[in-house]
Amino acid sequence: MSHTQDHADEPHLIPYGTYIGIWLALCMLTLVTVGVSYADMRHMTIIVALLIACAKSTLVVLWFMHVKFENRAIWWFLIATILTYVTFVILTFADYSFR
Numbered sequence: 001m002s003h004t005q006d007h008a009d010e011p012h013l014i015p016y017g018t019y020i021g022i023w024l025a026l027c028m029l030t031l032v033t034v035g036v037s038y039a040d041m042r043h044m045t046i047i048v049a050l051l052i053a054c055a056k057s058t059l060v061v062l063w064f065m066h067v068k069f070e071n072r073a074i075w076w077f078l079i080a081t082i083l084t085y086v087t088f089v090i091l092t093f094a095d096y097s098f099r
Helices: 003-008 016-038 044-064 072-097
Strands: none
Touching: 016 044
């Protein structure tokens, strides 16, 4: 086995402070989302809410699901999934705007 394969199987110890910081960031982003829902931003409300949701999901996937420490194959599958999702969201909004 190569050195990188040996290292990939080791557990990744993340300090509790990091988890607490990410949890606080998620709480703050949730409050921002609620604030945005009350703000009169017209068409930008949905876009801002989706951007905040993307930031929150990125934190969850990278830290709580430990994807940050995975190998390249997992990253490629993740990127393909995200691109597929973004494509469907864009097509949905394009369809909605022409109705």
